[in-house]
Amino acid sequence: MKKFTSIKDVHNIKSLLSLAQELKESPFKYDSLGKNKTLGLLFFNPSLRTRLSSQKAAMNLGMNVVVMNLNNDGWTIEFGDGTVMNQGTQEHIKEAAGVISQYCDVIGIRTFASLTNREEDYQDSVLTKFIAHASVPVISLESATLHPLQSFADIITITENKIIEKPKVVLTWAPHPRALPQSVSNSFVEWVKETNVDLVITHPKGYELNEEFTKDVEISYDQEKAFENADFIYAKNWSCYRDYGNTLKNLDHWVVNREKMKLTNNAKFMHCLPVRRNVVATDEVLDAPSSLILEQANNRTYAAQAVLLKMLRNED
Numbered sequence: 001m002k003k004f005t006s007i008k009d010v011h012n013i014k015s016l017l018s019l020a021q022e023l024k025e026s027p028f029k030y031d032s033l034g035k036n037k038t039l040g041l042l043f044f045n046p047s048l049r050t051r052l053s054s055q056k057a058a059m060n061l062g063m064n065v066v067v068m069n070l071n072n073d074g075w076t077i078e079f080g081d082g083t084v085m086n087q088g089t090q091e092h093i094k095e096a097a098g099v100i101s102q103y104c105d106v107i108g109i110r111t112f113a114s115l116t117n118r119e120e121d122y123q124d125s126v127l128t129k130f131i132a133h134a135s136v137p138v139i140s141l142e143s144a145t146l147h148p149l150q151s152f153a154d155i156i157t158i159t160e161n162k163i164i165e166k167p168k169v170v171l172t173w174a175p176h177p178r179a180l181p182q183s184v185s186n187s188f189v190e191w192v193k194e195t196n197v198d199l200v201i202t203h204p205k206g207y208e209l210n211e212e213f214t215k216d217v218e219i220s221y222d223q224e225k226a227f228e229n230a231d232f233i234y235a236k237n238w239s240c241y242r243d244y245g246n247t248l249k250n251l252d253h254w255v256v257n258r259e260k261m262k263l264t265n266n267a268k269f270m271h272c273l274p275v276r277r278n279v280v281a282t283d284e285v286l287d288a289p290s291s292l293i294l295e296q297a298n299n300r301t302y303a304a305q306a307v308l309l310k311m312l313r314n315e316d
């Protein structure tokens with residue numbers, strides 16, 4: 001595997017899922033595979049789970065890890081081709097990615113959406129340029145449009161917790177005080193569509209996701225109706241795709257609460273975290289035994305470990 005940026009980079013999802021489950025059972029089974037290899041984790045944006053779970057995954061494989069917050073600690077990177085660099089940018093992506101490839105055997109990059117220019121964001125140009133100029137495999141630690149390590153962990157979590165062969169999974173928009181990217185939701189839909197589930201997306205009018213992801217998926221503007229008979233509720237906020245990056249007002253009633261969870265088929269609750277308590281979902285939902293939020297976070301390690309293992313072995 002030369003890159004892990006979306007489900008399209010995965011040759012066989014079932015086999016990757018089995019590998020993650022094997023690693024969860026025996027995390028140190030391949031602890032010499034990464035000896036004398038280095039994972040570089042580069043962050044343009046904050047992180048708790050991605051940073052620590054990727055480090056842990058690499059350490060479980062015996063790798064060394066170096067981490068850099070590029071926005072605060074590095075030179076300002078120029079991504080344009082042919083730019084006369086006599087303004088604010090100090091180092092070109094060609095040298096930055098080339099140099100980091102001298103130090104690292106695998107590179108992970110987190111680079112969020114600007115939410116100001118849809119075309120640029122949906123080209124995922126920062127990640128794409130890193131891949132173009134790096135000479136080693138690259139893992140997305142969440143790009144402007146997708147969060148594949150999160151979605152892979154979510155699929156592991158659903159597989160472990162489903163009690164019927166084809167569960168109903170509901171992705172529900174939920175309120176948030178700030179405009180957030182569509183990456184987690186796009187990615188969740190992309191991955192879940194490839195598994196044996198009934199997927200329903202529910203959101204207020206105006207929050208339609210990019211149809212490239214939601215084509216053939218049932219969409220409901222009635223959250224309570226969508227919750228009926230659900231086996232999994234996955235809550236996430238996102239900003240508008242059409243009116244790009246904007247948010248709509250007076251939608252606090254979309255919070256996931258105990259009354260809405262009662263409409264489901266004793267559904268498990270999921271969220272990628274971090275979560276704004278009593279805004280996205282109430283304390284009683286987040287703290288209930290049916291909440292899988294910590295299991296999802298735990299599975300981030302084995303999702304990352306499976307991807308790293310494939311890269312170290314140079315397997316698809």
Ligand code: CP
Pocket residue numbers: 046047048049050051142150272273274
């Ligand atoms: N879910 C997730 O990616 O968490 P972090 O932003 O803390 O890494």
